[in-house]
Amino acid sequence: EDKVVQSPLSLVVHEGDTVTLNCSYEVTNFRSLLWYKQEKKAPTFLFMLTSSGIEKKSGRLSSILDKKELFSILNITATQTGDSAVYLCAVEDAGGTSYGKLTFGQGTILTVHP
């Protein structure tokens, strides 16, 4: 069974700090790893990673994948209170077909204090 483990489960920081969120996974037929930000109800898409070592960046957020060690990290620099959210990691198992099934981690609850 596919498994995604995120750490830490919760994190409290002050504005301006840099945070690193971790996601490790076990998947039979890896296809991609995705990061989402969930603030109130619906998660919003952040990144999709398919290749090792290639950093994806969007403003103060960046993410990288290590397919050999089976993990990914999400970095947020110069955190702001608006970054407070649950960050979800998901992996896609291709399962031998063209279309994959997503398995989500528990999420990391990030709280940024002013």
Next chain:
Amino acid sequence: KAGVTQTPRYLIKTRGQQVTLSCSPISGHRSVSWYQQTPGQGLQFLFEYFSETQRNKGNFPGRFSGRQFSNSRSEMNVSTLELGDSALYLCASSLEQASTDTQYFGPGTRLTVL
């Protein structure tokens, strides 16, 4: 363009009853995925529909079923409700495929089983 809509937003049912949730994807999106989110289990994949066919299924009992109509709208049905089915049910739509295309989530339906 209107976002993903889900109805109803809140539901209260009793054990043994059945429930049907509805999801209307973004216009032009053909893939609809359903997720269950609970504090204990996090976000779990239920199933994905594409062109009226179930393309992927998560590890949920047969009490959970769904379907997709020709206009891509989707319904999810849960029969013989149990207390543990209390959760936020999220629907997400994407153009063709849940993983390679960005998923857009709806606001969710909060189901409470008493």
